[in-house]
Amino acid sequence: MNDIVISGGSILTADGIESLDIGITGTKVTEIGENLEGARVVDARGSWVGPSFVDIHTHLREPGYEWKETIATGTEAAAAGGYGAVVAMPNTDPVTDNAQIAMFVAHKGAQAGFTDVFPAGAITMGRAGEKMSHIDEMWDAGVRVFTDDGDSVDDAAVLRLAMDYIANLGGVISQHAVDADLSRHGFMHEGPVSSLLGMAGIPAEAEEIVIARDIALVRLTGVRYHVQHIASARGVELIAQAKAQGLAVTAEATPHHLMFDDTFVATMDPDYKMMPPLRSPADREALREGLRSGVIDVVGTDHAPHAPREQEVPFEHAPNGVTGLEWAASVANEVIGDDQKRFFAAMSQIPAEIASIPDHGLALEVGADANIVVFDPTLEWTATRTRSMSRNAPYLGSTLRGKVLATMLRGDVTYSDDS
Amino acid sequence: MKHLLTTEDLDRETLEELLTDADEFYEVLHRPIPKVPALRGKTVATMFFEPSTRTKMSFDKAAKALSADTMAFSASTSSLSKGESLKDTALTVRAMGVDLMVVRHGATGAPWRLAEWLDIPIVNAGDGAHQHPTQALLDCLTIKQRFGSLDGLRIAIVGDIKHSRVARSDIFAMATLGAEVILVGPPTLLPLDADDWPVKMTTDLDSVLGSVDVVYLLRVQLERGGGSVFPSLPEYTARYGMTNERFARLKDDAIVMHPGPMNRGVEIAHEVADDHRALILQQVTNGVAARMAVLFHLLGGESNE
Amino acid sequence: MRQVMTQDDLVRVTRRIAHEILERNQGLDGVILLGIPTRGKPFADRLAAELSSIEDRPVRAGSLDIGLYRDDLDLRPRTRLGPTIIPDDIDAKTVVLIDDVLFTGRTIRAALDALTDIGRPAAVQLAVVVDRGHRQLPIRADFVGKNIPTSQQERVSVHFSEIDENDGVWIGEADSA
Numbered sequence: 001m002n003d004i005v006i007s008g009g010s011i012l013t014a015d016g017i018e019s020l021d022i023g024i025t026g027t028k029v030t031e032i033g034e035n036l037e038g039a040r041v042v043d044a045r046g047s048w049v050g051p052s053f054v055d056i057h058t059h060l061r062e063p064g065y066e067w068k069e070t071i072a073t074g075t076e077a078a079a080a081g082g083y084g085a086v087v088a089m090p091n092t093d094p095v096t097d098n099a100q101i102a103m104f105v106a107h108k109g110a111q112a113g114f115t116d117v118f119p120a121g122a123i124t125m126g127r128a129g130e131k132m133s134h135i136d137e138m139w140d141a142g143v144r145v146f147t148d149d150g151d152s153v154d155d156a157a158v159l160r161l162a163m164d165y166i167a168n169l170g171g172v173i174s175q176h177a178v179d180a181d182l183s184r185h186g187f188m189h190e191g192p193v194s195s196l197l198g199m200a201g202i203p204a205e206a207e208e209i210v211i212a213r214d215i216a217l218v219r220l221t222g223v224r225y226h227v228q229h230i231a232s233a234r235g236v237e238l239i240a241q242a243k244a245q246g247l248a249v250t251a252e253a254t255p256h257h258l259m260f261d262d263t264f265v266a267t268m269d270p271d272y273k274m275m276p277p278l279r280s281p282a283d284r285e286a287l288r289e290g291l292r293s294g295v296i297d298v299v300g301t302d303h304a305p306h307a308p309r310e311q312e313v314p315f316e317h318a319p320n321g322v323t324g325l326e327w328a329a330s331v332a333n334e335v336i337g338d339d340q341k342r343f344f345a346a347m348s349q350i351p352a353e354i355a356s357i358p359d360h361g362l363a364l365e366v367g368a369d370a371n372i373v374v375f376d377p378t379l380e381w382t383a384t385r386t387r388s389m390s391r392n393a394p395y396l397g398s399t400l401r402g403k404v405l406a407t408m409l410r411g412d413v414t415y416s417d418d419s
Numbered sequence: 420m421k422h423l424l425t426t427e428d429l430d431r432e433t434l435e436e437l438l439t440d441a442d443e444f445y446e447v448l449h450r451p452i453p454k455v456p457a458l459r460g461k462t463v464a465t466m467f468f469e470p471s472t473r474t475k476m477s478f479d480k481a482a483k484a485l486s487a488d489t490m491a492f493s494a495s496t497s498s499l500s501k502g503e504s505l506k507d508t509a510l511t512v513r514a515m516g517v518d519l520m521v522v523r524h525g526a527t528g529a530p531w532r533l534a535e536w537l538d539i540p541i542v543n544a545g546d547g548a549h550q551h552p553t554q555a556l557l558d559c560l561t562i563k564q565r566f567g568s569l570d571g572l573r574i575a576i577v578g579d580i581k582h583s584r585v586a587r588s589d590i591f592a593m594a595t596l597g598a599e600v601i602l603v604g605p606p607t608l609l610p611l612d613a614d615d616w617p618v619k620m621t622t623d624l625d626s627v628l629g630s631v632d633v634v635y636l637l638r639v640q641l642e643r644g645g646g647s648v649f650p651s652l653p654e655y656t657a658r659y660g661m662t663n664e665r666f667a668r669l670k671d672d673a674i675v676m677h678p679g680p681m682n683r684g685v686e687i688a689h690e691v692a693d694d695h696r697a698l699i700l701q702q703v704t705n706g707v708a709a710r711m712a713v714l715f716h717l718l719g720g721e722s723n724e
Numbered sequence: 725m726r727q728v729m730t731q732d733d734l735v736r737v738t739r740r741i742a743h744e745i746l747e748r749n750q751g752l753d754g755v756i757l758l759g760i761p762t763r764g765k766p767f768a769d770r771l772a773a774e775l776s777s778i779e780d781r782p783v784r785a786g787s788l789d790i791g792l793y794r795d796d797l798d799l800r801p802r803t804r805l806g807p808t809i810i811p812d813d814i815d816a817k818t819v820v821l822i823d824d825v826l827f828t829g830r831t832i833r834a835a836l837d838a839l840t841d842i843g844r845p846a847a848v849q850l851a852v853v854v855d856r857g858h859r860q861l862p863i864r865a866d867f868v869g870k871n872i873p874t875s876q877q878e879r880v881s882v883h884f885s886e887i888d889e890n891d892g893v894w895i896g897e898a899d900s901a
Contacts, residue, residue: 192612198548199527268528312506314526443805452841455792
């Protein structure tokens with residue numbers, strides 16, 4: 001008899017999608033078949049069952065910003081959102097530019113026990129964009145994703161050297177693709193809404209020029225390159241062209257860029273303020289189409305908690321970013337529609353591949369680690385609470401379609417829907 | 420009407436009601452005792468997070484002329500870093516027993532946030548480059564006094580429209596009242612993506628000069644001028660300034676307006692500023708009357724209409 | 725709604741009050757007529773026309789809006805402000821305030837306050853079409869068209885064809901709210 005049986009669901013196996021039960025004992029998947037028996041049964045009728053999600057872009061804020069979030073609270077929110085692994089961004093204080101901080105972050109994640117935490121390492125020391133960080137020692141400590149997120153690496157010479165180095169190791173460079181000079185004085189998308197509000201804007205070209213320049217360097221160095229939080233239609237076109245040319249370029253879109261556009265900023269609510277900004281309805285449509293077609297490979301949450309007191313200010317003074325771990329799957333589901341394979345590819349499989357995360361994102365098979373999520377794609381629910389310490393989320397109070405019912409990390413149920 | 424934050428959502432009826440009432444308050448201000456007891460017992464707080472003397476004094480006078488009590492809060496932009504205490508400051512002032520807050524802030528949307536946090540009427544006295552609705556009211560009042568109505572009038576707004584909250588407020592109020600609004604300025608100072616705005620745009624002032632009824636001059640923001648958004652101040656004056664020569668080419672009954680403070684010799688010639696057809700001081704007087712109308716509408720009990 | 729005064733009644737009342745004003749003030753020297761908008765104004769204009777006819781010289785009535793002097797702004801709806809047009813300096817003159825209905829007296833109290841802010845009249849008199857009783861302040865009218873006892877719940881409507889569809893005075897139930 002299995003410890004746990006997930007029964008009646010539509011499961012994603014190596015052979016495709018099948019209506020079968022899954023049995024878990026200890027930390028592993030032990031059985032796949034019909035009418036399985038288990039000490040505990042999870043009812044998955046009407047739901048999809050697949051590898052738990054992997055977020056390639058999360059801000060856990062620890063060390064240094066524990067008033068916004070801690071590794072424990074952030075990963076608890078992640079588990080509630082169906083995640084089994086997250087890549088933690090290095091814009092902590094101190095910056096994750098050496099092995100010690102990386103190991104601290106991974107260890108804290110393991111201690112909390114909600115998800116696996118894979119720290120990303122900064123590309124440059126202190127994220128200052130000048131000299132390379134301790135890339136080798138971080139690599140030995142298990143770091144595979146390198147990013148100066150929060151900032152782009154502006155200096156093409158510095159970036160090129162880092163690309164050469166990381167390409168040789170086999171890592172991936174994840175770029176916050178927004179030009180510093182064009183975005184420094186702006187607060188929202190430059191367009192009809194910003195013109196009406198008289199607010200300084202950031203044109204979509206601020207992303208386009210970074211992506212175009214970086215693709216040329218990718219061609220030169222052969223590194224694997226990932227564009228974070230892509231927000232413009234032109235950016236999507238550039239990614240498509242690069243892929244067509246056989247370059248190892250991937251891209252993510254965030255739930256908020258997929259859901260909202262610059263018209264929401266007219267509410268003056270800082271829950272719509274982030275970098276890159278929410279762009280036009282046409283840009284949003286291009287992102288949605290890109291996610292469906294696969295030009296945009298994955299959903300990355302860019303979960304960016306900020307404390308309530310930091311949000312109770314005029315729009316221009318608020319920090320950039322919103323949370324999203326608990327709602328990303330619902331948004332992906334609404335955009336992708338009824339395509340279980342594409343859904344798990346975008347939420348679990350491809351993020352794990354890009355970030356070189358073992359034992360996550362894999363199709364379910366006997367003998368694999370039981371990192372599983374049960375997701376009901378038709379259930380409508382209203383987001384009323386969050387497990388994050390912060391509440392800067394535009395989804396609170398909204399009705400969403402599709403909900404995580406249970407999340408499991410190596411056989412341990414880290415989240416169970418109590419309704 | 421709970422707050423006055425923007426002219427974009429003021430319909431024609433409300434605008435006309437405010438202007439008609441402003442006319443009555445103009446009469447009050449010219450009585451031997453220029454004061455009425457309508458808002459006795461109410462307290463109006465002016466919260467200015469950006470420096471201003473004229474607008475603050477105008478609101479202060481308006482409140483006092485209605486017999487309201489006033490409280491003033493001013494903060495130099497250096498002492499309040501990043502607006503972190505905006506909510507706390509507002510709640511503290513509210514707790515002192517304030518019935519209405521007039522707010523000017525350098526950040527767009529600050530009055531909207533205050534309207535979210537507080538339960539009292541908020542009047543926007545200027546937020547970023549976004550809106551300054553009472554300025555639009557006094558401008559429309561001035562034009563109405565001169566022409567009887569704004570219907571069919573051609574109004575040119577000249578200068579740095581892109582960064583002007585006065586322009587944005589004026590555009591929507593004037594268009595709603597039936598005027599044809601023409602924006603004139605250097606290409607770097609006209610608004611982008613403004614295809615939906617109820618305006619025409621041109622970079623050639625001389626082409627519209629002879630056919631407009633009102634020339635509304637905006638202040639050249641000297642901190643921007645010269646080399647960054649247009650080549651130099653003299654070049655700006657040559658193309659967009661209301662020089663004596665341009666003034667002579669206006670229609671006989673056309674008027675010149677300016678929200679103040681003026682840069683004499685830059686956007687407006689010295690002699691033009693003092694001409695009887697330049698209504699700048701009239702605008703200031705109307706400012707008190709218009710603001711009295713606003714305060715009365717927001718605090719003077721529920722309307723029965 | 726029942727009608728208590730007809731169009732002819734209004735004409736007679738206007739004529740009688742015009743004569744009473746003349747008699748009381750021994751002519752119109754130093755007398756200023758001010759109607760209280762909304763319906764005090766057409767009545768004032770009619771009185772002025774009648775006086776013009778009797779005296780064979782032009783007589784004009786001004787208006788005095790009291791919307792800014794009410795003491796009950798928090799209790800009753802704010803109405804649109806009407807025009808205040810004072811045709812002459814009121815210092816040392818006799819001001820005749822003119823309104824349609826005298827009820828609690830609060831409107832007249834507000835008018836007296838407004839007059840004080842405008843000048844210092846030697847005397848103030850009051851002319852109304854209808855006195856319906858229920859005074860809350862020590863105020864009385866000098867010239868009354870008709871005394872009509874009413875209950876608090878009733879509503880008295882004086883109509884002038886200059887601004888209404890007809891002429892006359894009606895009594896009905898008060899609207900709720």
